[in-house]
Amino acid sequence: MLVDVHAHLYDKNLISRIDEIILEAEKNKVEKIICVSDNPTSAEKVLDISKKYKNIYACIGVHPSEAHLYNNSFASFLEKHGLDKKVVAIGEIGLDYHFQPYDKESQIYVFLEQLKIAYSLKLPIQIHCRDAMKDMLTLLNDNKDLLKYGGILHCFSGTLNDLEEIKRLGLKISVGGVITFKNAKTFQELIKQIPIEQLMFETDCPYLTPHPFRGNINEPKYLALTAEKVADLKEMNFSEVARITTENSFKLFNKLK
Numbered sequence: 001m002l003v004d005v006h007a008h009l010y011d012k013n014l015i016s017r018i019d020e021i022i023l024e025a026e027k028n029k030v031e032k033i034i035c036v037s038d039n040p041t042s043a044e045k046v047l048d049i050s051k052k053y054k055n056i057y058a059c060i061g062v063h064p065s066e067a068h069l070y071n072n073s074f075a076s077f078l079e080k081h082g083l084d085k086k087v088v089a090i091g092e093i094g095l096d097y098h099f100q101p102y103d104k105e106s107q108i109y110v111f112l113e114q115l116k117i118a119y120s121l122k123l124p125i126q127i128h129c130r131d132a133m134k135d136m137l138t139l140l141n142d143n144k145d146l147l148k149y150g151g152i153l154h155c156f157s158g159t160l161n162d163l164e165e166i167k168r169l170g171l172k173i174s175v176g177g178v179i180t181f182k183n184a185k186t187f188q189e190l191i192k193q194i195p196i197e198q199l200m201f202e203t204d205c206p207y208l209t210p211h212p213f214r215g216n217i218n219e220p221k222y223l224a225l226t227a228e229k230v231a232d233l234k235e236m237n238f239s240e241v242a243r244i245t246t247e248n249s250f251k252l253f254n255k256l257k
């Protein structure tokens, strides 16, 4: 069994085929999927989907690129729905300095506000961090106390040093389809050095489809390709990798059942 810890099933390319997508996922060993929001509108959708489908769980929050959409009413929404049985985490929250222009101050403020809410709800977080690792590590170190319930850096792309720091902070990473890309040699070398206890898997669908399906719309059924690649790199059995990473997901997202 595999868990896809980060999927955007409400995306227009996926939602119209969601029943089929969930069935195909199950056929390919993906029995649990955490559906992650990026703004207040998708947060509502994520809740609806998680209520409708037994094996779909919710992670709600505002993505840094949508930070301007965060307000008091969304904060109350998080406080209320964070208590729902199927809301397993707050996210994706974080920093994204990739696309200009971005408002650093507002991203930091919105990240910290949501981090505080996650802590008050005793929920783990899903962190999005793009081209902002230095600021992210500083923020996390300055707010260590708020990390008691753990979290992941999704689609991690950093160095071994970053990873050591993330580990020290008690956080884990989730690995997506990028690890299967032919041009991902550095990341592949890095994964060999990371203990399997630090890892989980995600599709981040509809994006980042694993090799050899790059170019197709990503969906959870492709998750095993990522897990297989990690098993190869770490010279482990696929079933062992699946078992340990699934356990890691259950330990962190403890409302997964």
Ligand SMILES: [Zn+2]
Binding pocket: 006, 008, 036, 092, 204
């Ligand atoms: Zn995402």
